[in-house]
Amino acid sequence: MSAVEELSCQELVELVTDYLEHALEPGDLRRSEEHIAACGKCTVYLRQMRQTIMVTGALPGGEISAEAEQQLLQVFSGWSST
């Protein structure tokens, strides 16, 4: 398989906010989804981001309260058990 324009993890991270807000261009969206599907690290990262949004009600980038952080840590710690 030889994708022409594969995203790097760095690029994915930069796009993930738009990805989660459904604000990506179709081309970027497709490349993001392809990268996520092929990259375990970014699959976990994306899941983390989604959990963060569920817990905090907003995209991270500002402050996360200590309480929300605690909840997040609990959510994240649950992953390794499966």
Ligand SMILES: [Zn+2]
């Ligand atoms: Zn990646």
